[in-house]
Amino acid sequence: MKKVIILGGGYGGIKALETLASYDEEMEVVLIDQHTYHYLQTESYDLVASKIPIQNTLIYLPTLVASFEKGFKFVSDTAKGIEEGRLICEKGEYPFDYLIIATGSVTRFLEGFEEKGERSLGVKSLRAALKVKQFFETELFERLEPQRAEKSFNIAVIGGGLSGIEIAAEMKEYFNRYTKNNALTCGNIKISLISSHILKGLDKKSQETVIARLHSLGVTLVKSRVEEVKDNVAVLDDKREIKFDFAIFAGGIEPSVFVKNLRFEKSEKGFLKVDRYLRVTENIFAVGDAADLKDKNGKSIPPTAQSAEQSGVIAARNVIAAIKKESPIAADIKLRGLAIALGGRYALVVTPFGFNIAGVAGWIIKKGIEQYYKIPLKLKAAKGYKLIKECEERE
Ligand SMILES: Cc1cc2nc3c(=O)[nH]c(=O)nc-3n(C[C@H](O)[C@H](O)[C@H](O)COP(=O)(O)OP(=O)(O)OC[C@H]3O[C@@H](n4cnc5c(N)ncnc54)[C@H](O)[C@@H]3O)c2cc1C
Numbered sequence: 306m307k308k309v310i311i312l313g314g315g316y317g318g319i320k321a322l323e324t325l326a327s328y329d330e331e332m333e334v335v336l337i338d339q340h341t342y343h344y345l346q347t348e349s350y351d352l353v354a355s356k357i358p359i360q361n362t363l364i365y366l367p368t369l370v371a372s373f374e375k376g377f378k379f380v381s382d383t384a385k386g387i388e389e390g391r392l393i394c395e396k397g398e399y400p401f402d403y404l405i406i407a408t409g410s411v412t413r414f415l416e417g418f419e420e421k422g423e424r425s426l427g428v429k430s431l432r433a434a435l436k437v438k439q440f441f442e443t444e445l446f447e448r449l450e451p452q453r454a455e456k457s458f459n460i461a462v463i464g465g466g467l468s469g470i471e472i473a474a475e476m477k478e479y480f481n482r483y484t485k486n487n488a489l490t491c492g493n494i495k496i497s498l499i500s501s502h503i504l505k506g507l508d509k510k511s512q513e514t515v516i517a518r519l520h521s522l523g524v525t526l527v528k529s530r531v532e533e534v535k536d537n538v539a540v541l542d543d544k545r546e547i548k549f550d551f552a553i554f555a556g557g558i559e560p561s562v563f564v565k566n567l568r569f570e571k572s573e574k575g576f577l578k579v580d581r582y583l584r585v586t587e588n589i590f591a592v593g594d595a596a597d598l599k600d601k602n603g604k605s606i607p608p609t610a611q612s613a614e615q616s617g618v619i620a621a622r623n624v625i626a627a628i629k630k631e632s633p634i635a636a637d638i639k640l641r642g643l644a645i646a647l648g649g650r651y652a653l654v655v656t657p658f659g660f661n662i663a664g665v666a667g668w669i670i671k672k673g674i675e676q677y678y679k680i681p682l683k684l685k686a687a688k689g690y691k692l693i694k695e696c697e698e699r700e
Pocket residue numbers: 312313314315316317318337338339340342343344346347348349350382383384385407408409410428429467468469471561563592593594595608609610611612613644645
């Protein structure tokens with residue numbers, strides 16, 4: 306029986322798993338992840354702004370895997386390398402006939418940024434997003450004391466991509482709402498979004514809508530690139546200095562340590578090069594952020610949950626094709642628009658049909674997209690939980 310390993314239970318890995326489960330081929334499938342959960346990064350902006358509880362931003366992987374009733378296994382382990390048909394992890398070694406690498410990416414911090422410890426974080430891990438949320442909740446609590454509330458507090462969000470914008474907008478809306486609902490304790494909290502571009506690559510009209518919304522919320526836009534971070538100061542490329550009490554880094558991504566250490570061909574930024582069937586080698590595939598994905602014309606595809614999901618499906622289908630000794634299918638990954646949360650019940654949906662939907666209608670669509678993804682997974686995990694419990698009771 307062929308052994309298939311999916312490494313990484315994020316957007317790409319989960320789609321690969323669901324796709325493999327939809328086939329009746331005899332195979333041993335193992336999903337390996339360093340965590341026991343799939344972190345719904347696309348909803349982290351709501352977690353940070355305390356709008357949703359932690360369980361709404363994760364899918365528990367052991368119960369999800371059990372729900373397929375296919376004998377698929379979940380292993381929580383951290384991959385270190387690949388050696389002659391074996392995946393080498395911290396706790397063990399796992400032989401495979403086919404491997405799908407779906408390890409995503411990590412925040413690319415500026416030098417010195419991470420060392421700032423508790424007061425400067427990214428949001429690409431659930432742990433970090435949770436720390437950001439807890440930090441701000443504590444700060445809001447402390448500000449109920451008049452002496453503290455009088456003090457100004459500067460938050461720097463570094464990076465004008467999707468994640469930086471969503472976090473800055475949602476937090477500012479949260480602080481505005483908190484001030485209105487409770488007391489005048491947040492008036493001195495300032496959020497600066499520092500970036501040389503706002504949503505680079507997006508059309509001008511959409512960028513203008515985003516900028517107007519950020520202005521209306523009271524987010525200060527600083528159009529510059531951060532060159533250095535030292536002692537709670539962001540030094541900009543024009544030598545200006547922005548002081549911060551807390552900084553969130555959303556300025557870019559890089560491959561995980563696992564991918565960095567692999568000796569396969571990489572893109573300039575260090576992501577795995579794949580052929581049009583998403584193969585790194587004859588029996589190793591790469592999907593999602595971990596891969597240097599290209600469209601049909603060879604143009605780079607931005608790293609998004611959408612591209613991760615589509616590539617996960619294709620890689621899994623090509624594993625099945627290889628097992629059946631059939632021809633693989635070429636990837637044709639397409640971005641089907643973009644939905645950007647801009648604080649409260651306001652979102653901008655950039656449709657692939659050349660028009661945008663902004664405001665409450667955009668927010669309803671954005672929420673619809675998130676729920677459409679999440680609800681089936683939550684239902685599957687609930688089914689898996691029930692199956693595991695029934696099994697335990699029988700034993
Ligand atoms: C704040 C924020 C907002 C976003 N909003 C959107 C949005 O609105 N729309 C959109 O399309 N995209 C959005 N994105 C981008 C999207 O989240 C990523 O592109 C997507 O998560 C990539 O999916 P993936 O499967 O490649 O990786 P991930 O989802 O990151 O999953 C990778 C998995 O691999 C595991 N892993 C990594 N290394 C190892 C190892 N060595 N051993 C074992 N396991 C390992 C990790 O634990 C993780 O579970 C957003 C990102 C952020 C941070």
